[in-house]
Amino acid sequence: MSAITDTVADLLTRLRNASRAGHRQVEIPASNVKIGIVKILAEERFIHGYQVFDDGLQGLIRVYLKYTSEREPALVQLERISRPGLRKYCGYRQIPRVRNGLGIAILSTNRGVMCDRDARRQKLGGELLCYAW
Numbered sequence: 001m002s003a004i005t006d007t008v009a010d011l012l013t014r015l016r017n018a019s020r021a022g023h024r025q026v027e028i029p030a031s032n033v034k035i036g037i038v039k040i041l042a043e044e045r046f047i048h049g050y051q052v053f054d055d056g057l058q059g060l061i062r063v064y065l066k067y068t069s070e071r072e073p074a075l076v077q078l079e080r081i082s083r084p085g086l087r088k089y090c091g092y093r094q095i096p097r098v099r100n101g102l103g104i105a106i107l108s109t110n111r112g113v114m115c116d117r118d119a120r121r122q123k124l125g126g127e128l129l130c131y132a133w
Contacts, residue, residue, distance in 0.1 A: 005084055006080075006083060006084050007029075007031060007033070007034065008033060008034070008037065008080065008129055008130065009080045009083070010028075011028055011034045011037060011038075012078040012079075012080055012130055014026050014028050015028075015041075015047075015063065015065075015075065015078055016075075016078050018063075018065060019065050019067075019073035019074075019075050020073065022067075022071065023065060024064065024065060025062055025063060025064050025065060026062075026063050026065065027060050027061070027062050027063075028060065028061045028063065029057075029058055029059070029060060029061075030052055030053075030058055030059035030060055030061045031058065033108065033113060033129075034061060035050075035052060035061060036108075036112060036113025036114075037106055037113060037129065037130070038050045038061055038063055039113075040104070040106055040113065040114065040115050041063075041075070041132060043115075044104055044115065044132070045066070045074070046066065046074055046075045046132055047063055047064060047065055047066050047074070047075065048064040048065065048066045049063075049064050050062060050063045050064065075132065076133055077103075077131070077132070077133050078130060078131075078132050079130060079131045079132075080129075080130050081105075081128040081129065081130055081131060082127050082128050082129055087127060088127065088128045089125065089126065089127050089128070090107075090125050090126075090128055091125035092119055092120050092122075092123045092124055092125045094125070095107065095116045095119055095120055095125070095128075096116075096128075096131075097116070098116070098131045098132075098133055099133045102133055103131055103132055103133025104116055104117075104131070104132050104133070105128060105130075105131050106128075106129045106130050106131075106132065107119050107124075107125075107126040107127060107128055107129060108126050108127045108129055109122075109124040109125070109126035110124070110126065111124060113129070
């Protein structure tokens with residue numbers, strides 16, 4: 001088994017695949033950045049919720065996925081922006097509006113992982129991790 005170099009992309013891919021396959025939940029190896037991203041997705045109501053478990057290693061995040069009444073995923077698109085090979089940073093004035101405000105941008109700032117609205121409100125820039133809508 002090879003080591004995963006981009007753990008955030010792995011998180012987004014697991015969420016994308018599980019929601020498209022209609023799974024109720026998905027388990028992901030934990031890290032502070034991943035927990036921050038999942039917490040924002042829960043606050044913005046793209047997922048039902050999550051739990052963090054200690055498995056004796058690095059821990060696990062169990063994410064409970066959300067669907068519409070027609071069984072369509074609530075999380076339509078997850079797009080990785082900043083990658084290990086090409087980091088994308090922006091000041092708070094340059095934070096993009098995703099889908100005219102229907103989506104969110106998730107940033108890693110010096111005060112932790114936060115959504116675009118909170119970063120603009122606190123006048124913080126940072127690394128653009130991903131877009132979700």
